[in-house]
Structure formats: structure tokens, C-alpha cells
Amino acid sequence: MDTLLHGFVTATARLGLDYRFLLDDYERVPFVQGLGVSIEIIVSTMTASAVAGLLLLLALRGRNRLVCGLARGFIEVTRNTPTLVQLYCAFLVLNMLITQWLHARGIDNPFKPFFWVVLVLSLHKAAFHAEALRAGFDALPSQTLEGAASLGFSRATRFWRIELPLALRAALPALVNNMVELVKASAVASAIAVGDVTYQSIMIWTQRDNVLALMLLILAFFGVLTWLVTLAGSWLERRYRIPGYGY
Amino acid sequence: MATDSASPAGKPAGMRLPPGIYGVVGIVAAGAALWSLAPEAGSRGETLARLVEWAPALAHGFAMNVLISIGAIFIGTMIGLLAGALAMSKSFAGRLARLWIVAFRNAPWLVLIYFTTYVFPFGTTVPFPDWLKVMLGLALPASANIAEVFRGAVASIPSAQWEAAASLAFSRWQILLKIVVPQCVRRMLPPWMNVYAIITMGTALSSLVGIHDLLDTAQIASSTVARSSFTVLTYVATLVIFFAYCYPISWLTRTFEKRLRTA
Numbered sequence: 001m002d003t004l005l006h007g008f009v010t011a012t013a014r015l016g017l018d019y020r021f022l023l024d025d026y027e028r029v030p031f032v033q034g035l036g037v038s039i040e041i042i043v044s045t046m047t048a049s050a051v052a053g054l055l056l057l058l059a060l061r062g063r064n065r066l067v068c069g070l071a072r073g074f075i076e077v078t079r080n081t082p083t084l085v086q087l088y089c090a091f092l093v094l095n096m097l098i099t100q101w102l103h104a105r106g107i108d109n110p111f112k113p114f115f116w117v118v119l120v121l122s123l124h125k126a127a128f129h130a131e132a133l134r135a136g137f138d139a140l141p142s143q144t145l146e147g148a149a150s151l152g153f154s155r156a157t158r159f160w161r162i163e164l165p166l167a168l169r170a171a172l173p174a175l176v177n178n179m180v181e182l183v184k185a186s187a188v189a190s191a192i193a194v195g196d197v198t199y200q201s202i203m204i205w206t207q208r209d210n211v212l213a214l215m216l217l218i219l220a221f222f223g224v225l226t227w228l229v230t231l232a233g234s235w236l237e238r239r240y241r242i243p244g245y246g247y
Numbered sequence: 248m249a250t251d252s253a254s255p256a257g258k259p260a261g262m263r264l265p266p267g268i269y270g271v272v273g274i275v276a277a278g279a280a281l282w283s284l285a286p287e288a289g290s291r292g293e294t295l296a297r298l299v300e301w302a303p304a305l306a307h308g309f310a311m312n313v314l315i316s317i318g319a320i321f322i323g324t325m326i327g328l329l330a331g332a333l334a335m336s337k338s339f340a341g342r343l344a345r346l347w348i349v350a351f352r353n354a355p356w357l358v359l360i361y362f363t364t365y366v367f368p369f370g371t372t373v374p375f376p377d378w379l380k381v382m383l384g385l386a387l388p389a390s391a392n393i394a395e396v397f398r399g400a401v402a403s404i405p406s407a408q409w410e411a412a413a414s415l416a417f418s419r420w421q422i423l424l425k426i427v428v429p430q431c432v433r434r435m436l437p438p439w440m441n442v443y444a445i446i447t448m449g450t451a452l453s454s455l456v457g458i459h460d461l462l463d464t465a466q467i468a469s470s471t472v473a474r475s476s477f478t479v480l481t482y483v484a485t486l487v488i489f490f491a492y493c494y495p496i497s498w499l500t501r502t503f504e505k506r507l508r509t510a
Contacts, residue, residue, distance in 0.1 A: 215358065
């Protein structure tokens with residue numbers, strides 16, 4: 001392993017890239033941990049955003065007009081403001097207020113930056129998921145819906161057993177695209193000092209001034225992740241394609 | 248809404264409140280609730296006076312966001328149209344253009360901004376302001392997205408037009424520039440505006456590389472005044488300003504899209 005690393009470092013040094021930090025335990029270990037943290041953020045956000053997206057969709061399609069209006073408003077705000085500003089509003093405002101309120105009562109704030117990043121990114125992507133799913137519902141063939149209604153399925157059964165599975169399949173390409181965007185957006189975690197890969201890289205390049213070398217490493221990391229997500233997406237699309245539709 | 252019931256399928260036609268109204272009401276209500284909960288060092292009126300005091304600085308910061316976004320979309324459109332046109336050809340340049348599009352569509356924007364700010368060998372001979380570097384950093388993903396928009400618009404023109412024009416002895420570039428592109432402009436407008444709105448939101452990232460944009464100014468303001476209630480106000484104001492700029496764009500985009508679909 002060590003000889004491999006040494007070989008890599010000397011080989012890249014000839015190209016003018018400085019990867020010497022890989023040989024230093026004090027820098028390599030945090031960097032590798034950063035890779036892990038990034039993956040944790042991405043995986044938790046994917047899960048949470050799927051759940052939140054479904055909840056938003058239920059709110060949008062529900063019969064309660066107030067809930068529907070609130071969900072619509074939430075989606076519009078989320079889609080039309082920068083993620084970073086949302087993150088700051090959550091972390092620097094909400095988290096600060098919670099910390100102060102708990103501090104007055106002698107309790108430590110249990111919410112860590114990691115939690116806020118996952119929360120904000122999940123809600124952000126949930127808005128996009130809900131929009132994609134809504135388009136999926138709009139694309140449902142009306143004959144299927146009428147057929148289901150005429151067979152006497154209740155509203156709830158129709159939703160869970162017929163409409164949602166079909167809409168999910170129709171929305172799959174858009175959902176996969178959202179997931180790719182999510183992977184890319186996870187880099188903002190570094191803004192509030194969650195120890196993700198971008199943050200650890202900033203720490204290293206302020207010491208060593210080897211921005212380009214680290215940048216290529218991060219880009220490769222995100223490139224591999226987006227590629228994996230796209231791969232999983234196309235597998236799902238093939239697996240769950242609606243027979244008789246598409247090409 | 249008595250007039251709505253006349254329209255078919257229960258969909259209200261004509262003037263209807265855009266859903267963004269709910270959004271504005273929501274932000275303001277949530278902001279007011281947080282503000283009332285925030286501990287207050289002085290009086291509420293004084294905090295508001297401080298916000299008014301900082302308003303010009305915040306406006307100046309937002310002008311920076313607008314400047315960066317306009318520059319980025321301008322450069323991005325130029326490169327994007329070129330890359331999109333090249334990507335349609337089978338030549339080596341076409342392959343390069345497709346590589347460009349894939350690379351910059353899949354890279355995190357923040358990393359690209361760090362890249363142009365710290366890596367590009369600017370500023371060693373000619374002074375190169377940081378905001379220009381961020382502008383270039385955002386122009387890269389913008390160009391990739393616009394190239395895709397362009398490709399999509401060209402793909403929506405029936406290929407029979409290409410064949411018909413070719414039989415009239417137009418060259419491929421002539422067909423593209425004189426026949427296809429003029430028809431594409433209208434179709435490209437909504438997605439192009441969409442890219443612009445996204446780029447504008449991306450400009451908030453410039454605060455992370457030390458540009459004095461709106462978000463950076465808000466941070467400076469909140470740490471200078473150092474009051475919880477003021478912090479709540481500034482960040483809510485930041486959110487509202489971005490929303491007030493980006494929402495009308497996306498609303499217009501949707502209106503144009505609807506008009507195109509019915510046309």
C-alpha cells in the first residue's frame with residue numbers, strides 16, 4: 001500500500017501535481033474521513049429527500065386547500081432561493097436561536113452542522129422530487145384512472161396501488177436527475193464546516209497550496225459518484241419501464 | 248373566484264394569484280415568528296433602524312450578485328451556443344464539445360468556483376478582480392447547460408427541414424444559422440431564462456471565496472451588529488431579496504412555456 005502511494009506521489013509530481021499530503025497521516029486520515037462524510041451526507045439526504053418529497057406530494061394532492069397552498073409556497077421558495085442562503089437561514093439563524101434557548105436552560109444543542117446540512121438539502125431536493133412526481137401524475141393515462149375508479153377502488157387504494165407506482169415510473173428520469181444534482185449540491189456542506197471532502201481539501205490546500213491536485217481529486221470523486229447514480233438510475237429505468245411506453 | 252368556475256376542467260383561467268404569493272407570505276410569517284422569539288438586547292425599533300442603516304450595503308451586495316450573474320450568463324451563452332453547435336458534429340471538435348458539456352454538467356459549482364478563483368493563472372501579469380473569476384467559474388456550468396438547451400431546441404425542429412434545405416444546396420452551417428436557429432430562438436427562451444435564474448442563485452456561492460455579495464454583506468452585518476434579532480432580520484431579508492429577483496423570472500418562464508405549448 002505504502003509503496004503504491006509513494007509511486008503515485010512521485011508519478012504525479014512529475015506532472016507538477018503535489019499529492020504529498022497522502023503520505024502524511026495527519027492529512028490523509030482526515031481526507032479519507034472527509035470522503036466518508038460526503039458519502040454519508042449524500043446517502044442520508046437521498047433517503048430523507050425521498051420521504052420528504054412524498055410527503056410534499058401528498059400535501060399537494062390532498063383535499064385541504066390550506067395545506068396545499070403551504071406546500072406550493074414552500075416549493076416555490078425552495079426552488080427560487082439559493083441553497084446556501086437556505087443553509088445559512090437554518091444554521092446561522094434557527095440553530096443559533098435553538099442554541100441560545102437551550103443554553104439559557106443549561107442544555108447543549110444536540111443538532112450538529114451535519115444534521116442541518118442533511119435537513120436543508122433534503123427539503124431542497126424534496127421540492128424538486130415533488131415537482132417531478134406531480135408531472136408524473138399529470139402524465140398518467142386517463143383511461144387507467146377511469147378504469148381503476150370504475151372497478152370500485154377507493155381513493156386511497158387508487159393512489160397507493162395504481163397512481164403512485166405508475167407516476168413513480170414516469171417520473172424516474174427526473175428523479176434520477178434530481179439525485180445527480182443532490183450529489184453535486186452536497187459540496188455546500190463545507191460552508192458550515194461539516195468535515196466533508198471539500199472542507200478537508202480546503203484545510204489541506206491552505207497549508208500546502210496544492211489546489212489543482214486536490215481539485216482534480218474532488219472532481220474525480222464527484223464524477224464517480226454521479227456516474228454511479230446515473231448507472232443505478234438507468235438500471236431502475238430499465239427494470240421498471242412501463243411496457244408499451246417509450247422506445 | 249366566481250369567474251373561474253366557467254373555465255373547463257375546473258382549472259381557473261386568466262388572472263390567478265401565482266403560488267409565489269404563498270411563498271412570500273410564508274417567509275414573512277416564519278421570519279416574523281422567529282423574530283418575535285429571538286432574544287432582544289435593545290428595543291425592536293432600534294433593531295429595525297439598524298436594518299435600514301444596513302440596507303444600502305445589502306443593496307450594493309446584491310448588485311454584485313446581479314453583475315456576476317449577467318456576466319456569467321453572457322459568457323456562458325456565447326460558449327454554450329458554440330459548444331452546442333459543435334457537439335452536433337461528428338468531428339474531433341464535436342467530441343471535445345461533448346466532453347466539455349458532460350464535464351461541466353457533472354461538476355459541483357462550488358468546486359468550479361474554487362477552481363477558477365485559486366487555480367487559473369490569472370492576475371500574475373494583469374490584475375484580475377475576484378468577481379471576474381467567479382463570473383468565469385459560473386460561466387462554465389452555464390455554458391454546458393445552455394449547450395444542452397440549444398441541442399434540445401435544434402432537436403425539436405423537424406429533420407425534414409434539414410433535408411429540404413440540403414436539397415436546395417445549403418451547407419450544414421448555413422442550414423443551422425439561417426434556417427434552424429431563427430426558429431429555435433423562441434423555443435430556447437424559457438429554458439434559457441431558467442438557466443439564468445439558477446445561475447443567479449449560484450452567485451450566492453461567491454461569498455465563500457470572499458466576494459462582497461449579498462450573503463457576505465449579510466454575514467458582515469450580522470456579526471458587526473451582533474444581535475440575535477438583527478441576525479434573524481438580515482438573513483430573512485436575504486432570502487426575500489433572492490426570491491423577489493428569481494421568482495418573477497421563473498414565473499415568466501412558465502408563462503412563456505404555456506404560451507409556446509398552446510401556440
